[in-house]
Amino acid sequence: MQTRSPAGRAGRPRSAAADAAILAATREALVELGWSKLTLGDVATRAGVAKTTLYRRWAGKNELVVDAVAELFDELELPDRGSLAADIEGVVLQFAAILALPEAKSGLMAVVAEATRDEALRERIRASVVDRQKRLVLEGRARAQARGELPPEPDPRSAARTVDLIFDMVAGAVVHRTLVSAEPADEEWVRGFTRVLLQGLGT
Amino acid sequence: MQTRSPAGRAGRPRSAAADAAILAATREALVELGWSKLTLGDVATRAGVAKTTLYRRWAGKNELVVDAVAELFDELELPDRGSLAADIEGVVLQFAAILALPEAKSGLMAVVAEATRDEALRERIRASVVDRQKRLVLEGRARAQARGELPPEPDPRSAARTVDLIFDMVAGAVVHRTLVSAEPADEEWVRGFTRVLLQGLGT
Amino acid sequence: MQTRSPAGRAGRPRSAAADAAILAATREALVELGWSKLTLGDVATRAGVAKTTLYRRWAGKNELVVDAVAELFDELELPDRGSLAADIEGVVLQFAAILALPEAKSGLMAVVAEATRDEALRERIRASVVDRQKRLVLEGRARAQARGELPPEPDPRSAARTVDLIFDMVAGAVVHRTLVSAEPADEEWVRGFTRVLLQGLGT
Amino acid sequence: MQTRSPAGRAGRPRSAAADAAILAATREALVELGWSKLTLGDVATRAGVAKTTLYRRWAGKNELVVDAVAELFDELELPDRGSLAADIEGVVLQFAAILALPEAKSGLMAVVAEATRDEALRERIRASVVDRQKRLVLEGRARAQARGELPPEPDPRSAARTVDLIFDMVAGAVVHRTLVSAEPADEEWVRGFTRVLLQGLGT
DNA sequence: CACTAAGCGAGACGGTACGTCTAGTCTTGGC
DNA sequence: GCCAAGACTAGACGTACCGTCTCGCTTAGTG
Numbered sequence: 001m002q003t004r005s006p007a008g009r010a011g012r013p014r015s016a017a018a019d020a021a022i023l024a025a026t027r028e029a030l031v032e033l034g035w036s037k038l039t040l041g042d043v044a045t046r047a048g049v050a051k052t053t054l055y056r057r058w059a060g061k062n063e064l065v066v067d068a069v070a071e072l073f074d075e076l077e078l079p080d081r082g083s084l085a086a087d088i089e090g091v092v093l094q095f096a097a098i099l100a101l102p103e104a105k106s107g108l109m110a111v112v113a114e115a116t117r118d119e120a121l122r123e124r125i126r127a128s129v130v131d132r133q134k135r136l137v138l139e140g141r142a143r144a145q146a147r148g149e150l151p152p153e154p155d156p157r158s159a160a161r162t163v164d165l166i167f168d169m170v171a172g173a174v175v176h177r178t179l180v181s182a183e184p185a186d187e188e189w190v191r192g193f194t195r196v197l198l199q200g201l202g203t
Numbered sequence: 204m205q206t207r208s209p210a211g212r213a214g215r216p217r218s219a220a221a222d223a224a225i226l227a228a229t230r231e232a233l234v235e236l237g238w239s240k241l242t243l244g245d246v247a248t249r250a251g252v253a254k255t256t257l258y259r260r261w262a263g264k265n266e267l268v269v270d271a272v273a274e275l276f277d278e279l280e281l282p283d284r285g286s287l288a289a290d291i292e293g294v295v296l297q298f299a300a301i302l303a304l305p306e307a308k309s310g311l312m313a314v315v316a317e318a319t320r321d322e323a324l325r326e327r328i329r330a331s332v333v334d335r336q337k338r339l340v341l342e343g344r345a346r347a348q349a350r351g352e353l354p355p356e357p358d359p360r361s362a363a364r365t366v367d368l369i370f371d372m373v374a375g376a377v378v379h380r381t382l383v384s385a386e387p388a389d390e391e392w393v394r395g396f397t398r399v400l401l402q403g404l405g406t
Numbered sequence: 407m408q409t410r411s412p413a414g415r416a417g418r419p420r421s422a423a424a425d426a427a428i429l430a431a432t433r434e435a436l437v438e439l440g441w442s443k444l445t446l447g448d449v450a451t452r453a454g455v456a457k458t459t460l461y462r463r464w465a466g467k468n469e470l471v472v473d474a475v476a477e478l479f480d481e482l483e484l485p486d487r488g489s490l491a492a493d494i495e496g497v498v499l500q501f502a503a504i505l506a507l508p509e510a511k512s513g514l515m516a517v518v519a520e521a522t523r524d525e526a527l528r529e530r531i532r533a534s535v536v537d538r539q540k541r542l543v544l545e546g547r548a549r550a551q552a553r554g555e556l557p558p559e560p561d562p563r564s565a566a567r568t569v570d571l572i573f574d575m576v577a578g579a580v581v582h583r584t585l586v587s588a589e590p591a592d593e594e595w596v597r598g599f600t601r602v603l604l605q606g607l608g609t
Numbered sequence: 610m611q612t613r614s615p616a617g618r619a620g621r622p623r624s625a626a627a628d629a630a631i632l633a634a635t636r637e638a639l640v641e642l643g644w645s646k647l648t649l650g651d652v653a654t655r656a657g658v659a660k661t662t663l664y665r666r667w668a669g670k671n672e673l674v675v676d677a678v679a680e681l682f683d684e685l686e687l688p689d690r691g692s693l694a695a696d697i698e699g700v701v702l703q704f705a706a707i708l709a710l711p712e713a714k715s716g717l718m719a720v721v722a723e724a725t726r727d728e729a730l731r732e733r734i735r736a737s738v739v740d741r742q743k744r745l746v747l748e749g750r751a752r753a754q755a756r757g758e759l760p761p762e763p764d765p766r767s768a769a770r771t772v773d774l775i776f777d778m779v780a781g782a783v784v785h786r787t788l789v790s791a792e793p794a795d796e797e798w799v800r801g802f803t804r805v806l807l808q809g810l811g812t
Numbered sequence: 813c814a815c816t817a818a819g820c821g822a823g824a825c826g827g828t829a830c831g832t833c834t835a836g837t838c839t840t841g842g843c
Numbered sequence: 844g845c846c847a848a849g850a851c852t853a854g855a856c857g858t859a860c861c862g863t864c865t866c867g868c869t870t871a872g873t874g
Contacts, residue, residue: 011818012870018820034320039860050821055862102319109316112382116308117237122385130383165395168384172375179315180333181371182325192368200403214849215839221851242829253852258831440726445834456847461836508725515722518788522714523643528791536789571801574790578781585721586739587777588731598774606809620823621865627825648855659826664857815874825864831856838851843844 014057021047022054026068030103035065035110062114062121069107070128072098078136084144084203089187089194091136092170096185099178109179130167137163137170149203162201169197217260224250225257229271233306238268238313265317265324272310273331275301281339287347287406292390292397294339295377299388302381312382333370340366340373352406365404372400427453428460432474436509441471441516468520468527475513476534478504484542490550494600495593497542498576502591505584515585536573543569543576568607575603623666630656631663635677639712644674644719671723671730678716679737681707687745693753698796698803700745701783705794708787718788739776746772746779771810778806 025046029038040061044051058064076098079090098104108129115122141163144150153159173193177185185193228249232241243264247254261267279301282293301307311332318325344366347353356362376396380388388396431452435444446467450457464470482504485496504510514535521528547569550556559565579599583591591599634655638647649670653660667673685707688699707713717738724731750772753759762768782802786794794802 010816010872012820013872014819035316040862041860044821048821050823051862052822052864053820056819060862105319106316109312109319113238113309113312113316115385116305116312116382125383126385161395164384164386165392165399168379169372169376169396169399171383172377172379173372174375175379176371176375179319180328180374181367182318182329183367189368192364193372196368196372196403197399198403199405200399200401202402213841213847215851217850243831244829251852253854254831255833255853256851259850263831441722446836447834450847454847456849457836458838458848459846462845466835511725512722515718515725519644519715519718519722521791522711522718522788531789532791567801570790570792571798571805574785575778575782575802575805577789578783578785579778580781581785582777582781585725586734586780587773588724588735589773595774598770599778602774602778602809603805604809605811606805606807608808619821619867621825623824649857650855653826657826660857661827661859662825665824669857813874816870816872818870820867820869822866823864824866825862827861827863828859829861830859833854833856835853835855836851838849840848840850841846843846 015053018047018049018053019057022049022057022064023068023071026064027072027103030065030068030106031101034102034106038065040064062111062118063124065107066111066121066124066128069104069111070132072101072104073129073133076133076136078139078143080143084140084147084149085194085198087140087143088170088198089190091140092174092185092190092194093187095171096174096178096190099174100184105179109175134163134167137166144203166197166201218256221250221252221256222260225252225260225267226271226274229267230275230306233268233271233309234304237305237309241268243267265314265321266327268310269314269324269327269331272307272314273335275304275307276332276336279336279339281342281346283346287343287350287352288397288401290343290346291373291401292393294343295373295388295393295397296390298374299377299381299393302377303387308382312378333374337366337370340369347406369400369404424453424455424459425463428455428463428470429474429477432470433478433509436471436474436512437507440508440512444471446470468517468524469530471513472517472527472530472534475510475517476538478507478510479535479539482539482542484545484549486549490546490553490555491600491604493546493549494576494604495596497546498580498591498596498600499593501577502580502584502596505580506590511585515581540569540573543572572603572607624662627656627658627662628666631658631666631673632677632680635673636681636712639674639677639715640710643711643715647674649673671720671727672733674716675720675730675733675737678713678720679741681710681713682738682742685742685745687748687752689752693749693756693758694803694807696749696752697779697807698799700749701779701794701799701803702796704780705783705787705799708783709793714788718784739780743772743776746775775806775810 022043025043026038029043029046033042038061040054041051043064044054047054054064058067076091076094078087079094081087081090099108111121111125115125141150141153145152153162174185177183177189183189225246228246229241231249232246236245241264243257244254246267247257250257257267261270279294279297281290282297284290284293302311314324314328318328344353344356348355356365377388380386380392386392428449431449432444434452435449439448444467446460447457449470450460453460460470464473482497482500484493485500487493487496505514517527517531521531547556547559551558559568580591583589583595589595631652634652635647637655638652642651647670649663650660652673653663656663663673667676685700685703687696688703690696690699708717720730720734724734750759750762754761762771783794786792786798792798
């Protein structure tokens with residue numbers, strides 16, 4: 001995440017504790033204030049750190065929040081519930097639970113909005129959040145194929161396209177349900193959604 | 204001491220032209236600057252209007268941008284292409300085209316992000332954007348039922364649930380594809396998505 | 407100051423009343439808010455008059471306040487207490503009492519300050535306030551000469567110079583005592599001041 | 610995380626140059642614009658300083674102008690011209706010369722006007738301007754006593770009262786002559802005034 | 813084991829935008 | 844035609860953050 005001194009460079013090393021304190025303070029501030037009222041000065045104060053220290057490590061609010069939010073999604077896991085449908089339902093519910101957290105809601109959409117005009121930020125989001133969770137789709141398909149619920153993919157190109165489509169559909173639907181429609185993505189809704197998705201994919 | 208206004212009639216009326224100029228200037232500024240660098244002072248200047256005039260009509264940046272962006276979606280129409288699949292593909296492509304506009308991209312996600320902490324704003328978005336476009340789903344279903352592609356809905360409650368689910372899935376997938384995955388929602392993608400959706404819905 | 411309503415036509419009943427109401431409202435606002443926080447909009451509201459009406463009659467805050475304050479000084483009178491010293495003490499005490507009013511304090515010095523850069527305003531102050539009260543000095547001298555306390559003035563030019571000097575010394579000392587030193591110009595102080603003044607003038 | 614600051618030592622120190630630049634810019638702006646059109650933003654720009662820097666050091670326009678004007682009076686000196694009358698004439702002429710400066714005229718009366726409603730400001734004026742110049746009266750009396758022109762003061766209480774009275778009379782008369790009557794306090798006038806004053810004081 | 817380069821907390825700095833306020837003008841409709 | 848009501852342009856207000864820049868100090872590694 002940060003440069004570990006590129007070799008045996010001289011000088012005082014950066015405090016590792018500071019990084020963690022800053023990211024935690026960022027999430028705390030997101031909960032209390034939301035994206036637009038979050039200020040880096042306030043984050044620094046909460047973390048017990050000077051503003052300079054914060055700017056030495058992150059270029060700005062956007063990058064900081066991406067990192068703070070990305071950590072939240074790392075705890076997602078594909079549960080083994082015995083069937084593809086049940087596995088999907090499980091992971092979608094986990095995803096919905098994270099999105100229901102105020103620190104995720106407030107921060108995620110805001111950085112996505114910023115990313116519409118900032119290629120580097122878009123890349124950072126993709127690397128820190130999107131691609132890291134696409135593994136779940138891949139694992140799910142592999143497990144379903146092992147179970148015989150899905151046939152092996154003959155064409156790797158179209159296989160990748162399908163992964164992207166599924167990811168857009170799952171993440172998009174949950175996000176839209178949660179943030180725009182502002183209705184909970186609860187078990188009943190997830191069941192209905194999963195049914196449509198799997199039937200649509202031809203299983 | 205003259206007339207006591209019979210019912211809010213007295214005084215110079217608000218300029219109707221100003222409203223249109225302000226919303227147009229807002230979209231122009233969104234294109235050039237994006238959400239985060241858009242300032243109300245700049246919008247006022249572009250619109251040839253004083254800042255006070257702007258604040259007299261809108262409470263802040265959020266409300267202004269919701270109105271400015273909402274107008275973009277009013278041009279959506281359900282085309283009659285002869286089949287349900289073709290109709291959906293048509294309207295989804297229109298939706299994707301609007302979302303590809305920088306003024307929509309920049310503004311929409313940002314206000315959604317703000318809305319996570321602002322119930323009134325969420326309601327405004329729902330009223331100005333979401334509910335106004337839900338008509339497309341309803342029209343599409345009615346037309347498909349007239350054509351005999353879909354059976355009439357027996358239970359109105361579950362019918363409403365299905366409309367909501369479809370809306371979340373369509374809007375969510377297109378938004379996620381466009382803004383998060385940052386890939387174009389082109390004809391090929393729309394065809395694939397529509398196939399999965401319709402097959403999932405059991406038609 | 408304003409036109410009287412021509413009797414035959416459908417009426418303008420408020421013209422004359424408005425002037426008085428506005429000047430009274432101005433003094434009231436001076437008391438409550440002081441010069442710097444007094445606004446013409448507020449004065450208009452207090453007077454039950456539209457801002458337009460106010461601007462039709464006065465060019466701005468300065469002119470309005472000069473007129474409002476000038477009225478206060480019109481009640482000054484030279485009392486006949488039997489001796490020059492007693493007459494002076496009496497009128498100086500009256501002057502001090504007016505200057506102790508918040509509406510006079512706040513307004514007078516402020517317009518004098520403005521007048522340092524505005525010849526027309528300076529002239530208006532001179533006409534409305536200074537010259538109108540210089541009569542007191544003239545009357546006092548005439549009365550003292552009638553009493554034989556002062557010799558008749560041989561040279562009218564030097565007589566005018568003396569009047570001006572006395573006026574500057576009296577008004578200046580009372581104003582400075584009241585506003586800058588912020589001590590009351592009470593009977594004891596006035597007695598001391600008058601003694602020095604008269605002795606200085608060689609009586 | 611690091612050093613506990615020993616006692617208000619930490620942080621970047623305030624720029625000493627900024628203070629001088631701001632006060633000079635204030636006087637410059639007073640000359641060009643006068644009190645009422647002077648804006649703190651403009652002063653900051655002239656001083657090559659950010660508005661925040663200005664507000665960090667002064668509470669507002671009033672306090673700033675008091676300090677800016679007070680410096681003007683610091684150059685007053687009691688000249689030694691050999692006699693009490695000549696000394697007084699000398700210092701009054703100096704005082705009149707300063708009051709003739711547009712930056713003094715514009716600013717001084719305005720802050721005095723403001724001070725009528727602001728005890729703290731009145732105190733600041735007294736401390737920065739009035740009391741600092743009262744020394745001139747004290748020095749003048751001491752010198753005159755040394756010369757034998759004045760008897761030693763037996764009662765310190767009445768001595769203080771006399772100093773205050775003299776100060777009010779001198780400052781008041783010059784200010785009134787200069788700002789209200791708007792006539793120059795030239796040598797001739799000063800000579801006449803001084804004669805009356807000294808004769809009044811019984812010398 | 814002293815040097816020294818980078819890190820650190822604190823807080824002042826030049827900027828920019830905020831949302832509010834007031835000035836002075838203009839535009840309605842009612843009397 | 845004059846009035847009250849109130850919208851209009853213009854621009855200053857004082858505040859809040861931004862991201863940068865001193866300060867005086869701390870802290871490892873290396874020389």
